[in-house]
Amino acid sequence: MRTKVAMTFRALFALAAAAAVAVGATACSGSNPGSAEAAVAATMFHDDVRSGDVEAACGLLAPGTVEELEEGEPGSCAIKLREVDLRATSSVLESEAYGSDAQVVLDEDTVFLVQSGQNWKITAAGCTSRGERPYDCLIDGS
Amino acid sequence: MVTNGLSIGFGLLFLASLTGQAFSGLAYFNEQQMAANLEPVGFWQYVTSSSFAVDVSENWQSEYLQFFLLIILAVWLVQKGSPESKEIEKRGLESDKDQMIGQYAEDDSPAWAKAGGWKTVVFSNSLGLVMGTIFVLSWLAQSVAGFTAYAQEQLENLQDPGSWTEYIVSPEFWNRTLQNWQSEFLAVWSMVALSIFLRQRGSPESKPVGEAHDATGVQG
Known part of the structure; x- marks a missing residue:
């Protein structure tokens, strides 16, 4: 019995090992947007807001965030966004992506993003750390 | 086929x-x-995506730990009446003659069983070594995948993701790990204990239907 069981084990190892390699390889080289793309999206958002192109900035927000920002007035995203006092940023300090969520730490802001198709959309911006508690954000659709 | x-x-x-x-x-x-x-x-x-990698790797480590421990512990631990156990008097590593290694190897024995020296030592433990290695690697994969899932949840709640080193000492990691371990150990225990008294006709995982309950090291 031991020999038969051992043979089955070996066949299963081979399959499992092959699958593990495949999973590992694909997870690292997948077609999903990564932390670099998240940093680009966060920077673009800030650039758009600073240059006054709030329509374009609204296009970078996640639908839930737009909804929160408009507060029941559909189509008012650009107007509402102009009223938000976002601090100007100039550089990316850190960008981390885990699964379908990302956090980009800029010199004067922290931005949270969510994956939508092949792109990153901003869920929260103008965020201030409160230690262990969730960040306090000026724009927040979480 | x-x-x-x-x-x-x-x-x-x-x-x-x-x-x-x-x-x-x-x-x-x-x-x-x-x-x-x-x-x-x-x-x-x-x-x-890491979502899929998390889900795929999550249960692997406990499965490999289960088989690894069963293979290694069954060398020394026996169970009277269970077909999962070898005969009581064969406890331990057994003699070279029983294991057909070195000078006791037969014509169709694997080359490394005949070779002697380090090759035979390695081959004599190859199943446990490979099992143990896959267990460690898949547990490592679980920690990385689990951390990704945890960090993602943190980000969804607008919190900092933390680090992998913080994660592996967190209650979340150990809770996930022990949840899987307990079920695997229960499954092995059930198999060892139930197969003393219950039978599955024709299965090598069971004793023959008519075999005595206290017969040990017998397969169907």
């Missing part, structure tokens, strides 16, 4: 389950995307 039925059968079951998991996981992931008004992701995008 017939002589490899068991490995082919389980191999196909594994692939079918993995494929089913990929499609159901994609559907579930996209359900959540739609609920948040976000664009759905494609099949390849999903199977190359």
